[in-house]
Amino acid sequence: MESSSGTTLKTPVKAILFDFDGTLSTLRAGWEETMAPMMKEAIAGSRQLTQEESEALDREIADYIDQSTGIQTIFQMRWLADQVAKKGWNEQVLGEWEYKAEYNRRLLETVRRRIADLEAGKLRASDYLMKGSEAFLELLHARGIEMFVASGTDHPDVVNEAKVLGVHAYFKEIAGAPVGRADCSKEKVMRDLLEQKGFRSDELAIIGDGKVEIRIARENGALALGLASDENEREGINPVKLERLKTAGANRIAGDFTNTAEWLEWLGLDSK
Known part of the structure:
Protein backbone atom coordinates (compact mmCIF):
# COMPACT_ATOMS: atom_id res chain seq x y z
CA MET A 1 0.00 0.00 0.00
CA GLU A 2 1.13 3.52 -0.76
CA SER A 3 0.55 6.80 1.05
CA SER A 4 0.83 10.26 -0.47
CA SER A 5 -0.02 12.04 2.79
CA GLY A 6 1.34 11.65 6.28
CA THR A 7 -1.75 13.00 7.99
CA THR A 8 -4.08 10.83 10.05
CA LEU A 9 -7.83 11.00 9.54
CA LYS A 10 -9.55 11.93 12.81
CA THR A 11 -13.23 12.13 11.80
CA PRO A 12 -14.77 8.70 11.17
CA VAL A 13 -16.18 8.44 7.68
CA LYS A 14 -19.95 7.96 7.58
CA ALA A 15 -20.49 7.54 3.84
CA ILE A 16 -18.38 6.27 0.95
CA LEU A 17 -18.82 6.87 -2.75
CA PHE A 18 -17.29 4.09 -4.85
CA ASP A 19 -16.36 4.15 -8.50
CA PHE A 20 -17.35 0.80 -10.02
CA ASP A 21 -15.33 -0.33 -13.04
CA GLY A 22 -11.72 -0.98 -12.12
CA THR A 23 -12.46 -0.26 -8.46
CA LEU A 24 -14.89 -3.03 -7.53
CA SER A 25 -15.70 -4.74 -10.84
CA THR A 26 -13.38 -6.10 -13.51
CA LEU A 27 -16.19 -7.11 -15.89
CA ARG A 28 -15.09 -4.28 -18.16
CA ALA A 29 -11.37 -4.89 -17.78
CA GLY A 30 -9.65 -4.23 -21.08
CA ALA A 120 -23.68 -20.64 -16.80
CA GLY A 121 -21.61 -21.34 -13.70
CA LYS A 122 -18.32 -21.46 -15.61
CA LEU A 123 -16.99 -18.65 -13.41
CA ARG A 124 -17.91 -17.14 -10.06
CA ALA A 125 -18.73 -13.51 -9.26
CA SER A 126 -15.54 -13.35 -7.21
CA ASP A 127 -13.60 -13.91 -10.45
CA TYR A 128 -14.65 -10.41 -11.52
CA LEU A 129 -14.42 -8.57 -8.20
CA MET A 130 -11.30 -6.88 -6.86
CA LYS A 131 -9.62 -9.04 -4.23
CA GLY A 132 -10.99 -8.40 -0.76
CA SER A 133 -13.86 -6.21 -1.97
CA GLU A 134 -16.67 -8.49 -0.78
CA ALA A 135 -15.26 -8.77 2.76
CA PHE A 136 -14.55 -5.02 2.82
CA LEU A 137 -18.10 -4.13 1.77
CA GLU A 138 -19.48 -6.51 4.38
CA LEU A 139 -17.37 -4.91 7.12
CA LEU A 140 -18.50 -1.42 6.12
CA HIS A 141 -22.12 -2.55 6.01
CA ALA A 142 -21.82 -4.07 9.49
CA ARG A 143 -20.54 -0.72 10.80
CA GLY A 144 -23.50 1.14 9.33
CA ILE A 145 -21.51 3.01 6.71
CA GLU A 146 -23.72 4.30 3.91
CA MET A 147 -22.32 3.28 0.54
CA PHE A 148 -22.99 4.63 -2.93
CA VAL A 149 -21.77 3.90 -6.44
CA ALA A 150 -21.26 6.47 -9.20
CA SER A 151 -20.00 5.35 -12.59
CA GLY A 152 -19.35 6.69 -16.06
CA THR A 153 -20.93 3.50 -17.42
CA ASP A 154 -24.55 3.78 -18.61
CA HIS A 155 -26.93 3.54 -15.65
CA PRO A 156 -28.84 0.39 -16.69
CA ASP A 157 -25.58 -1.43 -17.37
CA VAL A 158 -23.85 -0.59 -14.09
CA VAL A 159 -26.98 -1.55 -12.10
CA ASN A 160 -27.19 -4.87 -13.94
CA GLU A 161 -23.49 -5.60 -13.50
CA ALA A 162 -23.66 -4.85 -9.76
CA LYS A 163 -26.54 -7.33 -9.50
CA VAL A 164 -24.69 -9.96 -11.54
CA LEU A 165 -21.70 -9.65 -9.19
CA GLY A 166 -23.90 -9.85 -6.10
CA VAL A 167 -22.90 -6.48 -4.59
CA HIS A 168 -26.00 -4.48 -5.51
CA ALA A 169 -27.61 -4.77 -2.04
CA TYR A 170 -24.68 -3.08 -0.28
CA PHE A 171 -25.39 0.29 -1.88
CA LYS A 172 -28.05 2.81 -0.98
CA GLU A 173 -27.82 4.19 -4.52
CA ILE A 174 -26.15 3.22 -7.78
CA ALA A 175 -25.84 6.09 -10.24
CA GLY A 176 -24.55 5.40 -13.72
CA ALA A 177 -24.36 7.78 -16.65
CA PRO A 178 -27.88 8.96 -17.53
CA VAL A 179 -28.91 7.51 -20.88
CA GLY A 180 -28.94 10.16 -23.58
CA ARG A 181 -27.57 12.94 -21.35
CA ALA A 182 -24.03 14.21 -20.86
CA ASP A 183 -24.11 14.67 -17.08
CA CYS A 184 -21.42 13.62 -14.60
CA SER A 185 -23.00 11.12 -12.20
CA LYS A 186 -20.04 11.31 -9.80
CA GLU A 187 -20.30 15.05 -9.30
CA LYS A 188 -24.08 14.81 -8.89
CA VAL A 189 -23.91 12.09 -6.22
CA MET A 190 -21.26 14.02 -4.30
CA ARG A 191 -23.44 17.15 -4.44
CA ASP A 192 -26.44 15.18 -3.19
CA LEU A 193 -24.46 13.73 -0.29
CA LEU A 194 -23.40 17.19 0.82
CA GLU A 195 -26.50 19.23 0.05
CA GLN A 196 -29.43 16.83 0.37
CA LYS A 197 -28.28 14.04 2.67
CA GLY A 198 -26.56 16.42 5.06
CA PHE A 199 -23.12 14.82 5.36
CA ARG A 200 -20.17 17.06 6.18
CA SER A 201 -17.28 16.87 3.73
CA ASP A 202 -14.98 15.35 6.39
CA GLU A 203 -17.50 12.52 6.86
CA LEU A 204 -17.22 11.47 3.22
CA ALA A 205 -14.72 9.41 1.24
CA ILE A 206 -14.45 8.57 -2.43
CA ILE A 207 -12.70 5.38 -3.53
CA GLY A 208 -11.72 5.00 -7.17
CA ASP A 209 -9.06 4.10 -9.71
CA GLY A 210 -9.33 7.27 -11.84
CA LYS A 211 -8.23 10.82 -11.24
CA VAL A 212 -11.74 12.17 -11.91
CA GLU A 213 -13.13 10.84 -8.63
CA ILE A 214 -9.96 11.90 -6.79
CA ARG A 215 -10.40 15.43 -8.13
CA ILE A 216 -14.05 15.49 -7.07
CA ALA A 217 -13.10 14.34 -3.57
CA ARG A 218 -10.37 16.95 -3.20
CA GLU A 219 -12.54 19.76 -4.55
CA ASN A 220 -15.27 18.94 -2.03
CA GLY A 221 -13.06 18.34 0.99
CA ALA A 222 -13.73 14.60 1.13
CA LEU A 223 -11.15 11.89 1.76
CA ALA A 224 -9.67 10.77 -1.57
CA LEU A 225 -8.65 7.11 -1.59
CA GLY A 226 -7.12 5.72 -4.76
CA LEU A 227 -7.19 2.13 -5.97
CA ALA A 228 -4.24 1.51 -8.29
CA SER A 229 -5.78 -1.77 -9.36
CA ASP A 230 -4.30 -4.41 -11.63
CA GLU A 231 -7.54 -5.44 -13.31
CA ASN A 232 -6.13 -8.63 -14.79
CA GLU A 233 -4.70 -10.00 -11.54
CA ARG A 234 -7.36 -8.30 -9.37
CA GLU A 235 -4.72 -7.64 -6.73
CA GLY A 236 -1.47 -5.75 -6.34
CA ILE A 237 -0.38 -2.34 -7.57
CA ASN A 238 -0.70 -1.16 -11.17
CA PRO A 239 2.26 1.28 -11.49
CA VAL A 240 0.57 3.36 -14.21
CA LYS A 241 -2.51 3.91 -12.06
CA LEU A 242 -0.31 4.53 -9.02
CA GLU A 243 1.41 7.47 -10.70
CA ARG A 244 -1.91 8.77 -12.05
CA LEU A 245 -3.49 8.72 -8.60
CA LYS A 246 -0.46 10.27 -6.90
CA THR A 247 -0.52 13.10 -9.43
CA ALA A 248 -4.25 13.57 -8.83
CA GLY A 249 -3.62 14.02 -5.10
CA ALA A 250 -5.02 10.85 -3.55
CA ASN A 251 -4.62 10.83 0.24
CA ARG A 252 -3.97 7.10 0.30
CA ILE A 253 -3.48 4.48 -2.41
CA ALA A 254 -3.80 0.69 -2.40
CA GLY A 255 -3.95 -1.97 -5.10
CA ASP A 256 -6.82 -4.04 -3.66
CA PHE A 257 -8.96 -4.43 -0.53
CA THR A 258 -7.20 -7.36 1.10
CA ASN A 259 -5.71 -5.33 3.98
CA THR A 260 -9.04 -4.40 5.54
CA ALA A 261 -7.48 -3.23 8.80
CA GLU A 262 -5.51 -0.55 7.00
CA TRP A 263 -8.50 0.52 4.92
CA LEU A 264 -10.57 0.87 8.11
CA GLU A 265 -7.76 2.89 9.71
CA TRP A 266 -7.69 5.25 6.74
CA LEU A 267 -11.43 5.72 7.05
CA GLY A 268 -11.14 6.50 10.76
CA LEU A 269 -13.03 3.35 11.70
CA ASP A 270 -12.28 0.87 14.47
CA SER A 271 -10.69 -2.21 12.90
CA LYS A 272 -11.75 -4.49 15.76
Whole structure:
Protein backbone atom coordinates (compact mmCIF):
# COMPACT_ATOMS: atom_id res chain seq x y z
CA MET A 1 0.00 0.00 0.00
CA GLU A 2 1.13 3.52 -0.76
CA SER A 3 0.55 6.80 1.05
CA SER A 4 0.83 10.26 -0.47
CA SER A 5 -0.02 12.04 2.79
CA GLY A 6 1.34 11.65 6.28
CA THR A 7 -1.75 13.00 7.99
CA THR A 8 -4.08 10.83 10.05
CA LEU A 9 -7.83 11.00 9.54
CA LYS A 10 -9.55 11.93 12.81
CA THR A 11 -13.23 12.13 11.80
CA PRO A 12 -14.77 8.70 11.17
CA VAL A 13 -16.18 8.44 7.68
CA LYS A 14 -19.95 7.96 7.58
CA ALA A 15 -20.49 7.54 3.84
CA ILE A 16 -18.38 6.27 0.95
CA LEU A 17 -18.82 6.87 -2.75
CA PHE A 18 -17.29 4.09 -4.85
CA ASP A 19 -16.36 4.15 -8.50
CA PHE A 20 -17.35 0.80 -10.02
CA ASP A 21 -15.33 -0.33 -13.04
CA GLY A 22 -11.72 -0.98 -12.12
CA THR A 23 -12.46 -0.26 -8.46
CA LEU A 24 -14.89 -3.03 -7.53
CA SER A 25 -15.70 -4.74 -10.84
CA THR A 26 -13.38 -6.10 -13.51
CA LEU A 27 -16.19 -7.11 -15.89
CA ARG A 28 -15.09 -4.28 -18.16
CA ALA A 29 -11.37 -4.89 -17.78
CA GLY A 30 -9.65 -4.23 -21.08
CA TRP A 31 -11.99 -1.43 -22.14
CA GLU A 32 -8.95 0.62 -23.16
CA GLU A 33 -8.04 -2.09 -25.69
CA THR A 34 -11.52 -1.67 -27.16
CA MET A 35 -11.56 2.12 -27.18
CA ALA A 36 -8.07 2.79 -28.55
CA PRO A 37 -8.36 0.91 -31.88
CA MET A 38 -11.88 2.22 -32.40
CA MET A 39 -10.63 5.77 -31.97
CA LYS A 40 -7.73 5.14 -34.33
CA GLU A 41 -10.04 3.69 -36.99
CA ALA A 42 -12.40 6.65 -36.72
CA ILE A 43 -9.63 9.27 -36.91
CA ALA A 44 -7.57 7.64 -39.66
CA GLY A 45 -10.47 6.58 -41.88
CA SER A 46 -9.17 5.21 -45.17
CA ARG A 47 -5.90 7.16 -44.96
CA GLN A 48 -2.77 5.03 -45.16
CA LEU A 49 -0.81 6.37 -42.22
CA THR A 50 2.95 6.55 -42.30
CA GLN A 51 4.73 4.79 -39.46
CA GLU A 52 5.45 8.16 -37.88
CA GLU A 53 1.82 9.26 -38.16
CA SER A 54 0.58 5.95 -36.81
CA GLU A 55 2.88 5.98 -33.79
CA ALA A 56 2.10 9.63 -33.03
CA LEU A 57 -1.63 8.93 -33.20
CA ASP A 58 -1.26 5.89 -30.93
CA ARG A 59 0.52 8.05 -28.34
CA GLU A 60 -2.07 10.81 -28.59
CA ILE A 61 -4.94 8.38 -28.08
CA ALA A 62 -3.19 6.54 -25.24
CA ASP A 63 -2.42 9.82 -23.45
CA TYR A 64 -6.03 10.95 -23.77
CA ILE A 65 -7.46 7.67 -22.51
CA ASP A 66 -5.07 7.74 -19.56
CA GLN A 67 -5.98 11.24 -18.49
CA SER A 68 -9.71 10.82 -19.11
CA THR A 69 -10.19 7.56 -17.17
CA GLY A 70 -13.23 7.86 -14.94
CA ILE A 71 -15.23 10.40 -16.93
CA GLN A 72 -18.45 9.61 -18.72
CA THR A 73 -17.91 7.76 -21.98
CA ILE A 74 -19.83 10.41 -23.91
CA PHE A 75 -17.17 13.00 -23.10
CA GLN A 76 -14.48 10.68 -24.45
CA MET A 77 -16.53 10.26 -27.61
CA ARG A 78 -16.92 14.04 -27.85
CA TRP A 79 -13.13 14.27 -27.87
CA LEU A 80 -13.06 11.63 -30.59
CA ALA A 81 -15.55 13.52 -32.77
CA ASP A 82 -13.46 16.67 -32.36
CA GLN A 83 -10.27 14.83 -33.32
CA VAL A 84 -11.84 13.26 -36.43
CA ALA A 85 -12.93 16.71 -37.59
CA LYS A 86 -9.62 18.33 -36.62
CA LYS A 87 -7.35 15.80 -38.38
CA GLY A 88 -9.45 15.79 -41.54
CA TRP A 89 -8.24 12.33 -42.55
CA ASN A 90 -11.67 10.75 -42.45
CA GLU A 91 -14.40 12.40 -44.51
CA GLN A 92 -17.08 10.70 -42.42
CA VAL A 93 -17.37 12.60 -39.14
CA LEU A 94 -20.00 11.04 -36.89
CA GLY A 95 -21.64 12.57 -33.85
CA GLU A 96 -20.47 11.82 -30.32
CA TRP A 97 -23.53 9.66 -29.62
CA GLU A 98 -22.94 7.60 -32.76
CA TYR A 99 -19.35 6.96 -31.69
CA LYS A 100 -20.55 6.02 -28.22
CA ALA A 101 -23.05 3.55 -29.65
CA GLU A 102 -20.32 1.84 -31.66
CA TYR A 103 -17.93 1.74 -28.70
CA ASN A 104 -20.63 0.27 -26.46
CA ARG A 105 -21.49 -2.31 -29.09
CA ARG A 106 -17.89 -3.53 -29.21
CA LEU A 107 -17.30 -3.45 -25.47
CA LEU A 108 -20.57 -5.13 -24.58
CA GLU A 109 -19.68 -8.11 -26.74
CA THR A 110 -16.96 -8.90 -24.20
CA VAL A 111 -19.00 -7.95 -21.13
CA ARG A 112 -22.00 -10.05 -22.18
CA ARG A 113 -19.77 -13.02 -22.86
CA ARG A 114 -18.34 -12.73 -19.35
CA ILE A 115 -21.81 -12.40 -17.81
CA ALA A 116 -22.96 -15.46 -19.77
CA ASP A 117 -20.06 -17.44 -18.30
CA LEU A 118 -21.11 -16.34 -14.82
CA GLU A 119 -24.73 -17.27 -15.40
CA ALA A 120 -23.68 -20.64 -16.80
CA GLY A 121 -21.61 -21.34 -13.70
CA LYS A 122 -18.32 -21.46 -15.61
CA LEU A 123 -16.99 -18.65 -13.41
CA ARG A 124 -17.91 -17.14 -10.06
CA ALA A 125 -18.73 -13.51 -9.26
CA SER A 126 -15.54 -13.35 -7.21
CA ASP A 127 -13.60 -13.91 -10.45
CA TYR A 128 -14.65 -10.41 -11.52
CA LEU A 129 -14.42 -8.57 -8.20
CA MET A 130 -11.30 -6.88 -6.86
CA LYS A 131 -9.62 -9.04 -4.23
CA GLY A 132 -10.99 -8.40 -0.76
CA SER A 133 -13.86 -6.21 -1.97
CA GLU A 134 -16.67 -8.49 -0.78
CA ALA A 135 -15.26 -8.77 2.76
CA PHE A 136 -14.55 -5.02 2.82
CA LEU A 137 -18.10 -4.13 1.77
CA GLU A 138 -19.48 -6.51 4.38
CA LEU A 139 -17.37 -4.91 7.12
CA LEU A 140 -18.50 -1.42 6.12
CA HIS A 141 -22.12 -2.55 6.01
CA ALA A 142 -21.82 -4.07 9.49
CA ARG A 143 -20.54 -0.72 10.80
CA GLY A 144 -23.50 1.14 9.33
CA ILE A 145 -21.51 3.01 6.71
CA GLU A 146 -23.72 4.30 3.91
CA MET A 147 -22.32 3.28 0.54
CA PHE A 148 -22.99 4.63 -2.93
CA VAL A 149 -21.77 3.90 -6.44
CA ALA A 150 -21.26 6.47 -9.20
CA SER A 151 -20.00 5.35 -12.59
CA GLY A 152 -19.35 6.69 -16.06
CA THR A 153 -20.93 3.50 -17.42
CA ASP A 154 -24.55 3.78 -18.61
CA HIS A 155 -26.93 3.54 -15.65
CA PRO A 156 -28.84 0.39 -16.69
CA ASP A 157 -25.58 -1.43 -17.37
CA VAL A 158 -23.85 -0.59 -14.09
CA VAL A 159 -26.98 -1.55 -12.10
CA ASN A 160 -27.19 -4.87 -13.94
CA GLU A 161 -23.49 -5.60 -13.50
CA ALA A 162 -23.66 -4.85 -9.76
CA LYS A 163 -26.54 -7.33 -9.50
CA VAL A 164 -24.69 -9.96 -11.54
CA LEU A 165 -21.70 -9.65 -9.19
CA GLY A 166 -23.90 -9.85 -6.10
CA VAL A 167 -22.90 -6.48 -4.59
CA HIS A 168 -26.00 -4.48 -5.51
CA ALA A 169 -27.61 -4.77 -2.04
CA TYR A 170 -24.68 -3.08 -0.28
CA PHE A 171 -25.39 0.29 -1.88
CA LYS A 172 -28.05 2.81 -0.98
CA GLU A 173 -27.82 4.19 -4.52
CA ILE A 174 -26.15 3.22 -7.78
CA ALA A 175 -25.84 6.09 -10.24
CA GLY A 176 -24.55 5.40 -13.72
CA ALA A 177 -24.36 7.78 -16.65
CA PRO A 178 -27.88 8.96 -17.53
CA VAL A 179 -28.91 7.51 -20.88
CA GLY A 180 -28.94 10.16 -23.58
CA ARG A 181 -27.57 12.94 -21.35
CA ALA A 182 -24.03 14.21 -20.86
CA ASP A 183 -24.11 14.67 -17.08
CA CYS A 184 -21.42 13.62 -14.60
CA SER A 185 -23.00 11.12 -12.20
CA LYS A 186 -20.04 11.31 -9.80
CA GLU A 187 -20.30 15.05 -9.30
CA LYS A 188 -24.08 14.81 -8.89
CA VAL A 189 -23.91 12.09 -6.22
CA MET A 190 -21.26 14.02 -4.30
CA ARG A 191 -23.44 17.15 -4.44
CA ASP A 192 -26.44 15.18 -3.19
CA LEU A 193 -24.46 13.73 -0.29
CA LEU A 194 -23.40 17.19 0.82
CA GLU A 195 -26.50 19.23 0.05
CA GLN A 196 -29.43 16.83 0.37
CA LYS A 197 -28.28 14.04 2.67
CA GLY A 198 -26.56 16.42 5.06
CA PHE A 199 -23.12 14.82 5.36
CA ARG A 200 -20.17 17.06 6.18
CA SER A 201 -17.28 16.87 3.73
CA ASP A 202 -14.98 15.35 6.39
CA GLU A 203 -17.50 12.52 6.86
CA LEU A 204 -17.22 11.47 3.22
CA ALA A 205 -14.72 9.41 1.24
CA ILE A 206 -14.45 8.57 -2.43
CA ILE A 207 -12.70 5.38 -3.53
CA GLY A 208 -11.72 5.00 -7.17
CA ASP A 209 -9.06 4.10 -9.71
CA GLY A 210 -9.33 7.27 -11.84
CA LYS A 211 -8.23 10.82 -11.24
CA VAL A 212 -11.74 12.17 -11.91
CA GLU A 213 -13.13 10.84 -8.63
CA ILE A 214 -9.96 11.90 -6.79
CA ARG A 215 -10.40 15.43 -8.13
CA ILE A 216 -14.05 15.49 -7.07
CA ALA A 217 -13.10 14.34 -3.57
CA ARG A 218 -10.37 16.95 -3.20
CA GLU A 219 -12.54 19.76 -4.55
CA ASN A 220 -15.27 18.94 -2.03
CA GLY A 221 -13.06 18.34 0.99
CA ALA A 222 -13.73 14.60 1.13
CA LEU A 223 -11.15 11.89 1.76
CA ALA A 224 -9.67 10.77 -1.57
CA LEU A 225 -8.65 7.11 -1.59
CA GLY A 226 -7.12 5.72 -4.76
CA LEU A 227 -7.19 2.13 -5.97
CA ALA A 228 -4.24 1.51 -8.29
CA SER A 229 -5.78 -1.77 -9.36
CA ASP A 230 -4.30 -4.41 -11.63
CA GLU A 231 -7.54 -5.44 -13.31
CA ASN A 232 -6.13 -8.63 -14.79
CA GLU A 233 -4.70 -10.00 -11.54
CA ARG A 234 -7.36 -8.30 -9.37
CA GLU A 235 -4.72 -7.64 -6.73
CA GLY A 236 -1.47 -5.75 -6.34
CA ILE A 237 -0.38 -2.34 -7.57
CA ASN A 238 -0.70 -1.16 -11.17
CA PRO A 239 2.26 1.28 -11.49
CA VAL A 240 0.57 3.36 -14.21
CA LYS A 241 -2.51 3.91 -12.06
CA LEU A 242 -0.31 4.53 -9.02
CA GLU A 243 1.41 7.47 -10.70
CA ARG A 244 -1.91 8.77 -12.05
CA LEU A 245 -3.49 8.72 -8.60
CA LYS A 246 -0.46 10.27 -6.90
CA THR A 247 -0.52 13.10 -9.43
CA ALA A 248 -4.25 13.57 -8.83
CA GLY A 249 -3.62 14.02 -5.10
CA ALA A 250 -5.02 10.85 -3.55
CA ASN A 251 -4.62 10.83 0.24
CA ARG A 252 -3.97 7.10 0.30
CA ILE A 253 -3.48 4.48 -2.41
CA ALA A 254 -3.80 0.69 -2.40
CA GLY A 255 -3.95 -1.97 -5.10
CA ASP A 256 -6.82 -4.04 -3.66
CA PHE A 257 -8.96 -4.43 -0.53
CA THR A 258 -7.20 -7.36 1.10
CA ASN A 259 -5.71 -5.33 3.98
CA THR A 260 -9.04 -4.40 5.54
CA ALA A 261 -7.48 -3.23 8.80
CA GLU A 262 -5.51 -0.55 7.00
CA TRP A 263 -8.50 0.52 4.92
CA LEU A 264 -10.57 0.87 8.11
CA GLU A 265 -7.76 2.89 9.71
CA TRP A 266 -7.69 5.25 6.74
CA LEU A 267 -11.43 5.72 7.05
CA GLY A 268 -11.14 6.50 10.76
CA LEU A 269 -13.03 3.35 11.70
CA ASP A 270 -12.28 0.87 14.47
CA SER A 271 -10.69 -2.21 12.90
CA LYS A 272 -11.75 -4.49 15.76
